[in-house]
Amino acid sequence: MPERAIYAIGDLHLPGGDDKSMDVFGSHWEGHFDKIAQDWASRVNDRDIVLIPGDISWAMQFAQAQPDLEAIAALPGRKVLIRGNHDFWWSGISKLRAWLPDGMYAIQNDAVSLDGVLFAGSRGWVLPSAASGAEDGKVYAREQLRLQLSLEQARRLGPKGRVIGLIHYPPMEQDGKSTELTDLFTRYQVEDVVYGHLHGAVAAYAFRGTLDGVRYHPVSCDALDFRLYRLPESQVAPEP
DSSP states (O other), rough: OSSSSEOOOOHHHHHHHTOOOGGOOOOTTTTTHHHHHHHHHHOOTTEEEEEEEEEOOOOOOOHHHHHHHHHHTTTTSSEEOOTTTOOOOOHHHHHHHHHHHHTTTEEEESEEETTTTEEEEEOOOOGGGGGGGGEEEEEEEHHHHHHHHHHHHHHHHHHOOOEEEEEOOOOTTTTOOOOOOHHHHHHHHHOEEOOOOOOOHHHTOOOOETTTTTEEOOOOOGGGOOOOOEEESSSSOOOO
16 A cells, blocks of 8 residues: 555635635535545545645635635645636735645646655646637647646656646547647656546546546546545656
């Protein structure tokens, strides 16, 4: 039995100080964070790692997001966060990192190393096939650069270590067709990628499986029935 497990769950959509309920999206969302927290507390120990690929809080300002981040911090394990498209409160990485409690890590244009495992990622954006204009193309190109910066840093931290990627938007087409983003994950020899963003019936069509040697895991919390997803063990044996 490994001494440390890696879990993931995305799109927590905590209320952000406005008591914004997710119940409007269906009765299954009622008390959703209570369900997540109960499962989390029953399975995760302090050495474990939990990945949260964005859409953490509805807050618009950082101060409003702090109670939500504190609720996550109070749960066991170490946490690695990236920004989602609804995380408007995430406006400055230095300010966020200065405030985060021990054991919580935020990735932005860089990477985190925990127990020799490297974590890298970025928000991502709407894929070109679904883009609605030139602005989407600009943001998508910028996200490619940010992801590459993060993966470069991961490889500097651990040239031969296991790399796990986090991205908020789906990085590939529904049918598993590769994109510029998945090509980056393959080029940097990422083992596993977790992503969110998709909800409800759409989440059922999210790509899960292996693409060009990388395992992809959709982890939006409602698609997981508000339970953490445990990542599989490494495909590569550790070096002696």
